[in-house]
Amino acid sequence: MRGIWTVARKELSHILRDKVSGLILLALPALFFISIGFAISIDIQRIDLAIINTAGPRANEVVNHLYNTEKVGKIVMLDSPSEVEKSFIRDGVSAALVISEGIGGYNAPLKFDLFIDCSFSANVVAIKNHINSAIKSSIIGPGSDPPFTIRYLYNADLNRRMATIPGVIMIILIVVSTMIFSISINKEKVHGTSRLLSLTPLGPIRIVIGKTIPYFLISLIHISYLIFLGQSIFGLGINGSFLLYFLFCALFSFNSMMLGLLVGSYCKTYEAALIICWFFIFVPNVFLSGFVMPVNNMPEAMQTISRLVNGYHFIEGYRGIAYKGTGLSENLPFILYLSIQSLVFLILALLGFSRRYSKS
Amino acid sequence: MDRILTISSLSKNFGSLVAVRDFSLILEKGEVIGIFGANGAGKTTLIRMIIGLTKPTSGEFTIATGCRIGYMSQSFSLVGTLTVMENFEFYGALYNLPQQEFIHQRDRFINHFKMEEYLNVRTDRLPAGRKQLLAFSISRLHSPTLLLLDEPTSGLDLLNRKRLWEAVRDAANEGIAILVSTHYLDEAFNCDNIVMMERGAIKAYGNPINLAAKAGGDLINLFLEEGR
Amino acid sequence: MMKRFHSIFKHEVLSFVRAPLMYILMILCPIVVVGFIPRTLGNINKVRCAIVDMDRSSSSREITQIISSAKDCLPPAWCSSVEEAMGLMEHNSIAMIIVIPEGYERDLELGSPQKMTFLVDGARVLEADLSASQMISLLSGDDVSKGIISHHRLYNDEDHAEEFYLVSLISMSLMLVAIFLIGLSVIGEKKNNTLSQIIVTGVDMRLYLGVKVLFYSLVVIIELFLCLAVGYIVYDMTIASSLGQLILVTYIFTFPLLFIGVFIASIARNDVQAIHMMIFLIIFLVMLSSMIAPLANMSGISHYFCRINPAYWLTKGIRAVIIYGFPLRTMLPEFVAGILLSVIFFFSSIRLLKRIS
Numbered sequence: 001m002r003g004i005w006t007v008a009r010k011e012l013s014h015i016l017r018d019k020v021s022g023l024i025l026l027a028l029p030a031l032f033f034i035s036i037g038f039a040i041s042i043d044i045q046r047i048d049l050a051i052i053n054t055a056g057p058r059a060n061e062v063v064n065h066l067y068n069t070e071k072v073g074k075i076v077m078l079d080s081p082s083e084v085e086k087s088f089i090r091d092g093v094s095a096a097l098v099i100s101e102g103i104g105g106y107n108a109p110l111k112f113d114l115f116i117d118c119s120f121s122a123n124v125v126a127i128k129n130h131i132n133s134a135i136k137s138s139i140i141g142p143g144s145d146p147p148f149t150i151r152y153l154y155n156a157d158l159n160r161r162m163a164t165i166p167g168v169i170m171i172i173l174i175v176v177s178t179m180i181f182s183i184s185i186n187k188e189k190v191h192g193t194s195r196l197l198s199l200t201p202l203g204p205i206r207i208v209i210g211k212t213i214p215y216f217l218i219s220l221i222h223i224s225y226l227i228f229l230g231q232s233i234f235g236l237g238i239n240g241s242f243l244l245y246f247l248f249c250a251l252f253s254f255n256s257m258m259l260g261l262l263v264g265s266y267c268k269t270y271e272a273a274l275i276i277c278w279f280f281i282f283v284p285n286v287f288l289s290g291f292v293m294p295v296n297n298m299p300e301a302m303q304t305i306s307r308l309v310n311g312y313h314f315i316e317g318y319r320g321i322a323y324k325g326t327g328l329s330e331n332l333p334f335i336l337y338l339s340i341q342s343l344v345f346l347i348l349a350l351l352g353f354s355r356r357y358s359k360s
Numbered sequence: 361m362d363r364i365l366t367i368s369s370l371s372k373n374f375g376s377l378v379a380v381r382d383f384s385l386i387l388e389k390g391e392v393i394g395i396f397g398a399n400g401a402g403k404t405t406l407i408r409m410i411i412g413l414t415k416p417t418s419g420e421f422t423i424a425t426g427c428r429i430g431y432m433s434q435s436f437s438l439v440g441t442l443t444v445m446e447n448f449e450f451y452g453a454l455y456n457l458p459q460q461e462f463i464h465q466r467d468r469f470i471n472h473f474k475m476e477e478y479l480n481v482r483t484d485r486l487p488a489g490r491k492q493l494l495a496f497s498i499s500r501l502h503s504p505t506l507l508l509l510d511e512p513t514s515g516l517d518l519l520n521r522k523r524l525w526e527a528v529r530d531a532a533n534e535g536i537a538i539l540v541s542t543h544y545l546d547e548a549f550n551c552d553n554i555v556m557m558e559r560g561a562i563k564a565y566g567n568p569i570n571l572a573a574k575a576g577g578d579l580i581n582l583f584l585e586e587g588r
Numbered sequence: 589m590m591k592r593f594h595s596i597f598k599h600e601v602l603s604f605v606r607a608p609l610m611y612i613l614m615i616l617c618p619i620v621v622v623g624f625i626p627r628t629l630g631n632i633n634k635v636r637c638a639i640v641d642m643d644r645s646s647s648s649r650e651i652t653q654i655i656s657s658a659k660d661c662l663p664p665a666w667c668s669s670v671e672e673a674m675g676l677m678e679h680n681s682i683a684m685i686i687v688i689p690e691g692y693e694r695d696l697e698l699g700s701p702q703k704m705t706f707l708v709d710g711a712r713v714l715e716a717d718l719s720a721s722q723m724i725s726l727l728s729g730d731d732v733s734k735g736i737i738s739h740h741r742l743y744n745d746e747d748h749a750e751e752f753y754l755v756s757l758i759s760m761s762l763m764l765v766a767i768f769l770i771g772l773s774v775i776g777e778k779k780n781n782t783l784s785q786i787i788v789t790g791v792d793m794r795l796y797l798g799v800k801v802l803f804y805s806l807v808v809i810i811e812l813f814l815c816l817a818v819g820y821i822v823y824d825m826t827i828a829s830s831l832g833q834l835i836l837v838t839y840i841f842t843f844p845l846l847f848i849g850v851f852i853a854s855i856a857r858n859d860v861q862a863i864h865m866m867i868f869l870i871i872f873l874v875m876l877s878s879m880i881a882p883l884a885n886m887s888g889i890s891h892y893f894c895r896i897n898p899a900y901w902l903t904k905g906i907r908a909v910i911i912y913g914f915p916l917r918t919m920l921p922e923f924v925a926g927i928l929l930s931v932i933f934f935f936s937s938i939r940l941l942k943r944i945s
Contacts, residue, residue, distance in 0.1 A: 020857065024864045032868070036875045039890030046884060073884075090918065094884050119911050120752040120882045129721040149703050150720050153677070155710025163713035171871065179867055183860060270863055271609050271772055278764065279620045287625045287753075292880055294715045296636055296683075302628040316680060323711035326678055411788055413942075429788060437785035439599060441606040446599075453595030454789035482606070498785070 003202045007210025011184070015214060025180060029172040029222050033229055036171075040164045044123045046073030047130060050087040050096040052080060055110050059099040062110070065138035066097075071130045084115055093117075095127050109139075154239065154323045161234040166318040167291030169226055169249070170311045173219060174285055177256035178263070179277040181215045185264025186273045204353035208346075212257055219253035239325035248321055248335065252314040255338045258345035259310070265352035285311035313337050362389040364427060364506050364537035365410070370419035372405050372560075379405040381560040383419070387539055389505070392532045394551035394568075395541040396579075402560040403541035404434065407508045410539070423506060430504030430536075434511045436495040440484030444475060444494055447483055448501070455502035462501070469497035472527070489520035496527060500536075507531060509540045513547065525550045545579050548572075556582050592791055593799055600803040603773070610769060614811055617761035618818040626753050626823060635719045637684040638665040638673040645693035651704070651727065655686065660722050670707070683709045684719045754825055755910050756879035758815040759903040765811045766842050767849040767870055770804045774853035774941075775862045783941060793938045801846045801934075808842045809835060828913030837905035837916060844898035844926045847933035854940035873899040901926055 016022050049072055053059045066072055076091045078084070084096040096115040102108035114131055118124050152158050187193075202210075223246060230236045238245050259281060267273040286292060288302070289311030295303055306312050317334035320326040328335070365387040372380040380402040387393055395403050408414040410421060411431050423429070431437075438447055452462040470476060473493045483491060492512060499507060509528070513521040525547060532538055532552075540551065548554045548568040556564040556571075556579075564571055564582050575581035604610050639655065641648045655661055665682055667673040673685040685707040695702045706723055708716040777783045786796060812835070819825035827834055852869060856862030874880070876890060877899035886894060894900045901922040908914040 018858075018861060020861050021864050024861075024868055028868050032872065035872070035890070035893070038888060039876055039886050039893070040880055044882075044884050045887050048884065088912070092883075119907070120885075123882065123884065125718055125721055129725060132725075150706045150708060150724075152708050152710035152716055152720075155713065155716070158710055158713060158717065160713055162711060175867060175871065180864060183863055187860060269609070270859060272612075274768070274863060274867075275609065275613050275616065279616045283621055283625065283760075286880075288628055292753075293628065294712065296715070297634055298628050306628065319711045320678070320680070324678060330678055408784075411784070413784055413787065431785065431788040433781045433784055435781040437781045439603065439782055440780060441603045442599065446602060450595055450599050451785070451789060453591050454786060454791045456592060456790075502789075 004206045004210040004213070007202070007207055008213040011211050012214040012217075015218070025176060025218060026221070029176060030225060030229065032172060033168055033226055034233060036168050037161060037165055037230075037234055040168070044071070044094070044126045047071050047095060047127055048074040048076070048091065048093040049131070050076045050078050050084065050091060050093045052078045052084070052096070052098045054081075054098070054100045058101075059110055062099060062112075062135060062138045066131075066134050069130065069134040071126075072134070088117060094123065095131060097131065154325075159235060161236055162319075162323060164291070165230055165234060165236055166315045166322075167286070167289065167311075169223075169230075169318070170252070170285060170289060170291065170314050171282075172222060172226070173249070173253050173314075174256050174282060174311070176222060177215065177219050177253045178260035178281055179274070181212075181257050181260035182262075182264035182267070182273045182277055183270055184215070185211065185261055186267055186270055189268065190270060204350055208261065208350065208353060212261070215257060216250075216254065219257070220250060223249040223253065236322070238322050240321040241327065244328060244331075245318075245321045248314075248317050248331070251335065251338050251342075252310070252317075255310050255342040255345070258342045258349065261349040262345045262352070265349045284309050288312065290315045310338060310341060362424065363387070364389055364424045365421065365539070367410075367421040368419055370406070370409060370421055371417050372402075372409060372414065373417045378560050380409070380416075383557075383560075383562060385555065385562075385565075387506070387537045389537050390532050390535045391553070392528060392538045392540065392551045394548055394554040395539065395557060396543065396545060396548060396554055397541075397557035398543070400559075401557040403557060404510055405560075406557075407431075407510050407539065407541060410508060427506050428502055428504040430499035430502065430507045432495045432499040432507075432509045432512055434514060436483075436491045438483040438491060438495055438498070441482060443480050443482055444486070445479045447494065447498060451498045452501055457502055461503075465501050465503065469500070473497060473523070488515050489517065489523075492516055492520065492524060493527075496524060500531060505536060507536050507538045509538065511541055511543070513542060513544060521547070548579055554579075589795065592795060596791075596796055596799040597803055600773075600800055604769075604803070604807070613768065614765060614807070614814065617765060617811060618814040621757045621761045621764075622754065622815045623818045623822050625757055635661040635684060635722050636682045636715075637661065637686055637719070637723075638667045638676055638682045640667050640670050640673050640685060640687045642690040643688050643692040647693035647696055648688045651686075651688060654726060655723075658726050660726070673707075677707075677709050683712055683715045684723065686723070751825075751911060752882075754819055754823060755907045756903060758812070758819065758910075759877070759899065759906050760874055760879055761815050762808050762811055762838060762842065763845055763873065763899050763902060764870065766804065766808050766845040767852075767866060769807060769849075770800065770846050771849035771853045771862060771866050773800070773804075774850055775856070775859045778853065778941075779859055787942060793942060794934075797850065797934065797938060797941070801843065801850065804846055805839060805842050808846075809839060812838050825910070827910050829909040829915075833916055834906065834909045837909055837919070838902070840923055841898060841902040841905050841926055844929040844933065845902065847930050847937065848898065850937045851933045851940070854937045873897055876900070877903050879903055896925070898926060898929060 015025060049066065051063060051066070053063060067075060074091070074093070076087055076093060078087055078096075081098050084098070087093050087096055094117050098113040098115070100111045100113070102111045112135055114128070116124055116127050155162055227238065227246075260277070263273050263276050263281070267276060288295075288306040288309045290306070291311070295306045295312060298306060313334040317331045320331050363386055365385070367383055367385040370380060370383045371378070383406060385393070395406065397403050405414060409416050411429065439450060442450060448466045452466065457465070470479070475490070475494065478486060478490055483494065486494070496509070496512060499509070512528075513524055516524065521544070528538060528540065529550065551568060553566060554568045554571065555562055568579065571582060572579045637655065639652050641652055652664075655664055665673070665676055667676065667685075670685065670687060673682070676682045677685065687705040687707065689702045689704070692702050692704070704727075706720060708720050710716050787793070816825070848869070849866070852865045853862050856865055876893050877897050878886075878894060879899070883891060883894055901919070904922065905919055908916070908919060
């Protein structure tokens with residue numbers, strides 16, 4: 001125990017004495033959480049619209065309705081349809097609406113041609129539906145009663161942050177627990193201190209435990225204040241068991257650390273560790289975990305690959321525990337997967353350590 | 361004799377840590393002054409101030425007009441991924457040497473230090489002794505009038521240390537003023553004068569033979585004395 | 589000066605060519621980031637739903653038929669009760685429950701129809717919102733809009749979901765290569781103390797740094813070609829505007845990123861610190877750059893951060909050329925800002941590099 005504690009203390013003092021790295025490690029994730037939590041949203045916040053009204057005063061009511069529609073931001077009135085594409089360039093609009101007289105005389109219904117910037121597919125449906133609804137409600141009039149009611153379970157106000165916060169937490173834990181930890185592990189090899197450690201009676205397992213403890217404690221600190229920030233800034237509480245939530249996040253953090261340990265123990269240089277962490281861990285976790293794109297909408301083959309990524313299990317478990325209030329049994333598959341994966345990473349990493357420490 | 365370097369009450373503080381304290385020295389043409397001291401005595405900081413990599417906190421130093429400075433750092437400062445020949449070419453171009461002069465200097469050092477078989481070897485794969493000789497050659501490539509060598513013999517075996525000091529003496533004989541920092545007291549007798557530094561200040565200065573006589577026959581006694 | 593220029597450039601080429609990690613980085617970027625990741629993007633909005641038909645009438649069957657045969661819906665699950673359907677939702681098998689109440693057809697015939705209830709999994713916000721919108725469009729009858737509202741798709745006729753992300757990922761690859769490669773190069777020179785020796789030679793640091801940045805800007809252009817090749821081979825990606833414009837816009841907007849890489853390597857006291865800073869900076873730049881989602885999807889103050897983010901300018905520029913075919917003069921403000929930022933970081937880096945201690 002003394003040996004483990006000595007290694008842990010050395011690691012902790014190293015983190016704290018390098019003030020810049022310490023600041024990056026402890027404070028930056030909070031800043032990241034707040035800024036990215038506000039910034040990133042997969043659904044469209046505002047629809048900037050260009051309108052060309054060739055139908056004259058008849059269309060004024062529709063145009064006014066659009067001005068007052070919630071999601072519609074800036075409206076640019078254009079003189080002719082030929083300016084539509086220019087408006088996409090010049091004004092940065094997401095869609096352009098051409099209102100014209102319908103065929104069949106003055107009393108024929110107005111015709112609407114909606115030109116949508118489809119470069120970001122996820123926004124297309126939202127733009128279509130919002131503009132469609134605005135037009136229809138201005139034509140049908142107020143008080144129109146659709147034949148259904150919609151209730152959003154677990155998220156009555158449809159708080160958009162629910163979509164991004166699990167992903168942001170996942171990114172923070174991966175960066176701290178995987179990337180930074182792998183560089184810390186790799187540092188021993190680069191600086192040659194691993195040779196010195198190999199001469200001590202500690203052995204690779206105790207060295208690994210000693211090095212893991214400080215980073216694990218730091219990640220627990222992050223988890224704690226992210227809960228607080230999530231609640232106070234974004235209004236996202238924990239609907240399920242707080243203890244289960246905390247332990248689940250800690251499990252993911254541990255899983256990420258074991259992955260970082262694996263990378264750090266086999267890479268020879270920082271650069272190699274950085275490249276592997278970035279391309280094979282960070283980028284796949286961002287895109288395949290369900291943060292950017294719902295996993296269920298991916299092609300079948302990609303869904304299988306996605307389910308191998310640890311971030312996927314974290315986000316699914318997070319949503320279940322934090323938002324749906326589900327318990328251990330519903331989230332057992334994710335917990336088991338992360339646990340088994342952690343064990344596999346740990347065993348592979350220890351093999352690498354044993355080989356390195358016995359050779360040196 | 362010509363004064364190449366004049367240092368007057370030079371000091372350097374890093375926060376509350378005084379790295380160099382009130383250091384004064386005159387270095388003349390063809391003179392070799394060795395700076396001795398334990399780790400943390402301020403030797404490297406002094407040399408870095410003279411080169412211009414660190415700004416002094418107070419004091420001043422003057423270098424003779426038209427003086428060219430050569431420098432060899434503790435870590436050799438070679439480009440590891442380049443071969444020996446490529447390092448010569450790289451630094452030769454950075455020093456802006458005319459082609460003929462560069463070829464003459466390069467070939468001179470290659471022959472002198474017998475580097476022919478290593479010309480196409482990457483410097484990160486060279487043994488330490490070879491790296492040191494290469495670094496010394498590069499510091500002399502542009503025919504400097506002042507040479508600053510920061511622990512040039514650190515980590516070398518006896519034979520290579522002897523070789524390097526022979527090269528240092530040759531350089532001095534050509535009229536180059538040389539300031540060398542080292543921990544090895546036995547190298548003191550290769551110098552014309554030595555400076556003993558302790559905690560950033562000069563503890564002793566003078567001819568090594570005279571100093572050794574004053575210290576009871578062994579220069580180590582100068583370190584072991586309390587105060588200056 | 590030309591001799592020094594040539595020597596410094598040659599030194600960069602040789603150092604680059606002899607470092608295998610550089611190749612790995614340059615090859616991994618297009619293959620993993622551009623080649624593989626967009627494959628993960630499928631069709632958006634396949635609604636996963638369960639139907640609880642408590643009425644079991646011909647009217648309710650009509651509705652369930654519409655849902656079952658809709659191309660935007662996956663085959664629905666049939667549940668006998670809401671509780672059963674909720675169980676599926678808790679296990680993430682469905683995102684929506686459509687409940688047709690008992691007596692639906694009877695009340696419809698009486699002229700006061702009961703409402704169906706859509707219970708949507710609000711924990712999956714994006715899917716929830718889109719699923720609800722899809723279902724509303726599907727079941728709302730659309731009599732008013734049929735023939736009155738026409739939709740025209742611009743810039744992505746065939747709804748290639750990966751088009752947006754392909755450009756984003758190309759931009760991300762270029763940004764990673766720019767910041768990492770030059771940052772690691774400068775860190776290496778600081779660590780080996782080569783920089784001290786270079787400063788002593790009397791070479792102008794502006795020249796030295798300028799040549800270094802120039803070399804790595806060319807490396808970024810090579811990387812651009814690799815990414816375009818992968819994009820073309822795997823996704824049939826084409827450029828709406830011209831290749832020349834794409835090279836120009838990439839070239840110009842790469843400089844601020846390269847100088848940022850040098851700046852970080854300059855301010856860091858050691859290599860580990862530099863790597864930590866690069867990691868966080870790159871993540872911030874990526875997230876606030878419209879690579880993950882367009883500017884229109886960002887809220888409030890993040891818009892302003894986005895607009896001063898060089899990664900955003902790079903992404904916007906590449907998107908303008910590849911997807912939209914916009915003329916480059918529309919990006920004049922960004923060009924000016926890019927030059928200004930490059931100059932600031934350039935001179936700051938020189939001052940910092942000279943102050944090595």
